[in-house]
Each structure stands twice: as structure tokens, then as C-alpha cells.
Amino acid sequence: MSVKKGWITLYGNWLVGVDIGGTTIKMAFISQEGRIIRKWEIPTNKNENGKHIPSEIAKSINLHLNELGQSKDKLIGIGIGAPGPVNVQEGTIEVAVNLGWDNFPLRDILQQETSLPVVVENDANMAAIGEMWKGAGRGAKNLICITLGTGVGGGIIVNGKLVHGENGAGGEIGHITSLPKDGLICNCGKKGCLETIASATGIVNLAVKELACAEESSRLKEYYNKYQIVTCKQIFDSVIEADKTAMRIIDQVTFNLGFALANLANSLNPQKIVIGGGVSNAGDTLLTPLKEHFAQFTFPRVSEGVELVIATLGNDAGVIGGAWLVKDVLMNKIKGNLVPI
Incomplete structure (x- = not known):
């Protein structure tokens, strides 16, 4: 029929x-x-x-x-x-x-x-809708999805429906102001957007700044001194090797990301927060410190109801x-x- x-x-x-x-x-x-x-x-x-x-x-x-x-x-x-x-x-x-x-x-x-x-x-x-239907957000009708790639994107879903806002700009998580005084200029024209800190580009920029004045010796520092460049993957790999400079960089990233997501969660009380994009390939190296910083700033009742997870659909989302x-x-x-x- x-x-x-x-x-x-x-x-x-x-x-x-x-x-x-x-x-x-x-x-x-x-x-x-x-x-x-x-x-x-x-x-x-x-x-x-x-x-x-x-x-x-x-x-x-x-x-x-x-x-x-x-x-x-x-x-x-x-x-x-x-x-x-x-x-x-x-x-x-x-x-x-x-x-x-x-x-x-x-x-x-x-x-x-x-x-x-x-x-x-x-x-x-x-x-975000893809992850809600068939990915890491499956079963959740209230969720936040954030993608950490070249930039930072986001989608907010409440009661199974996307939040578009008044004129279509709902869910612009990457443009939450995280460092209003000392932050970098974002492509949107504002200063200190989350995108300048938690994107792959932002993480590399933080690393270059940190490595230029870091006193600790490490493989990451040696590579930077030789080539004057590092990649986001190298930074996370160096965290696994207990590189102190790399750990300090990722701590800055996850502090700002955790702070922003906690304030969103305190407002929306979601069931899941899904972390996607290329940076999320770092897995627990990203997720473990992020959860710690997120818990610092989350209202206890909200914290009890929410789960931070890595996206599972990749490019299919x-x-x-x-x-x-x-x-x-x-x-x-x-x-x-x-x-x-």
C-alpha cells in the first residue's frame, strides 16, 4: 500500500x-x-x-x-x-x-x-539532527551538539526540535564570548569567541603562542623550534606522552569549552551534549579534562541529568x-x- x-x-x-x-x-x-x-x-x-x-x-x-x-x-x-x-x-x-x-x-x-x-x-x-536520530544523541530529545573543526559550529535541540531563534542564528555556540579582554579577533568581528580557542585553528594558535615562550623541553617544543608549526593532532598526541606544555594548552582549551558548555547546559538542561568535528577524534584526551571543567561550572541538578559524549556519525551526520x-x-x-x- x-x-x-x-x-x-x-x-x-x-x-x-x-x-x-x-x-x-x-x-x-x-x-x-x-x-x-x-x-x-x-x-x-x-x-x-x-x-x-x-x-x-x-x-x-x-x-x-x-x-x-x-x-x-x-x-x-x-x-x-x-x-x-x-x-x-x-x-x-x-x-x-x-x-x-x-x-x-x-x-x-x-x-x-x-x-x-x-x-x-x-x-x-x-x-545535530543526524546525531539525535542515529548517532551519539540517539534517544535524547534535549541535546546540544557542538562541532570542533576549522571553526566551531553548533546545534541546539529542545523537545526534538531545532532552536532557530528570532532570525535563524540560534545555536551559534562558536560565537559565545569566552575571552572578552585577552582573546583573538574572530572572523565574525568580535573578540574572544569560543571559535578562536576551541577550533583546530584556535588550538594551534594557542600552541604557537605557548611554545614560543615555553621553558620545558619536549618533543613538541623541539618540533616547533625546527619547523615553526604544529598540528592539532600533534598537540593531543603530546598530551598522551605527558608533555607539560601540551597539557597546559589543552587545559586552556577545555577550561573555556567546559565553561561555555556548562552555561548553556545550565540554561537548557539537556540530556546529552555531543562533541563532533575533527578535534573530537582526540577522544578521551579531550573528553576527560572537558568533563572535569564542565562539572566545575554546572548546576548540580543539571549535571546529574546530562552526559557528554563523542559524536559517532562522522561525515555522515x-x-x-x-x-x-x-x-x-x-x-x-x-x-x-x-x-x-
Whole structure:
């Protein structure tokens, strides 16, 4: 039995998740239960202010449908995430500097290119939804997801719904001011944002500053003196080796991150805080000191109810979150929906 309305046929069909990054666009066909059927990537074409991105997404979807011997009727809709503030109601990207977009009507263009319904969301929010549905946040309806990568992104979910705020800027965790007096200038123009401290870039910047004046001898110090550069991974690896300078750097990072997350938790009382992004690959080397600092600043009742965990979906979080959005936003609008969320 199937349920039809307009261009959508529900039963047995697939969801499409699309995650637009500055270098690549990740895409996947996903079952209604959240199983990835096929996933792939294409380069992000930023020529002419990114105007070719929707058409290239559409062509790639058609190509992979053909390879699988399926028609467009197999697809229910597309959930797509992009960096920057999103007007969810209009389906527009208000600004995405890295892509060259300014009030870009992504939903309308992609719907025209694909003849499929489209839901547009901020990429960090989409990753948060993915972790809630099938990742480390599974089972939690109140959670905070923070991604520590080149920058710091975030998504806040309350009662199973994303917090967008008044004009789409809800969940900008990376721009919580952590060091208002002594911090570095952030790309947003403010000083001392969490992004300048807890991102991979911020950690390296802290390390360079610390290593330039550190008196302790260590392998990390020797490497820096020789090459005048270190990586985020080297810093965490040096913590495992009990390098005092590296331990001091990561203590600064986790203190500021723990302080920011504790204040968010005190306001929101979440069940889980999911830590993702490339920096989270450090695992317990990051999580153990983070939990200690987090506990310092958390209201006891809040602390009892929350669990800090490392994200589990990796690069799949965004496309899985996009698929969930198709279920939540599109399928729930169709009377007689046969597939429960």
C-alpha cells in the first residue's frame, strides 16, 4: 500500500541528504529508517558565486539514480544543509561567504532543478539532527551538539526540535564570548569567541603562542623550534606522552569549552551534549579534562541529568540529518503518513 500526494509517494521510497561544504558536497540516498543506501561526494563548484551548485547537485542525483536503475519517483524529497544563517521559512541562505552566496534562494532553485520538494537548514543544525536520530544523541530529545573543526559550529535541540531563534542564528555556540579582554579577533568581528580557542585553528594558535615562550623541553617544543608549526593532532598526541606544555594548552582549551558548555547546559538542561568535528577524534584526551571543567561550572541538578559524549556519525551526520528533515518537515505534512518518526 502506498500513499500519494502530488509528486510524493511515501511507502518504500528514499530520502535524500545533501551537505554542502566549502570543498566537497556530500550526498546520500537514505531509507526512511535511516539506513544509508548509497553515499558519494562531488567537488563544490564556487565559480560565479556558487550559482552552479544546485544544478550540479541535481545532475549528480540523476546520475546515481540511473546507476541504481531507479527513477526520480523513488525519491521523497531533499534535506540540504549549507554553512551560514538560513531563513528556514523561505529556504534561503542569507550569507555564505565561502560559497559566494548572499540571500541565495537555494530551496526554490533546487526544487526547480530536481522537481523534488526541498528543506533547507544550517549545516551544523543538520549534523545535530543526524546525531539525535542515529548517532551519539540517539534517544535524547534535549541535546546540544557542538562541532570542533576549522571553526566551531553548533546545534541546539529542545523537545526534538531545532532552536532557530528570532532570525535563524540560534545555536551559534562558536560565537559565545569566552575571552572578552585577552582573546583573538574572530572572523565574525568580535573578540574572544569560543571559535578562536576551541577550533583546530584556535588550538594551534594557542600552541604557537605557548611554545614560543615555553621553558620545558619536549618533543613538541623541539618540533616547533625546527619547523615553526604544529598540528592539532600533534598537540593531543603530546598530551598522551605527558608533555607539560601540551597539557597546559589543552587545559586552556577545555577550561573555556567546559565553561561555555556548562552555561548553556545550565540554561537548557539537556540530556546529552555531543562533541563532533575533527578535534573530537582526540577522544578521551579531550573528553576527560572537558568533563572535569564542565562539572566545575554546572548546576548540580543539571549535571546529574546530562552526559557528554563523542559524536559517532562522522561525515555522515549531515546527510543523515538532512534525511530526517525530509521525514519531519515534508512527510509529517502528508495526511495518512505511514512511517512514524
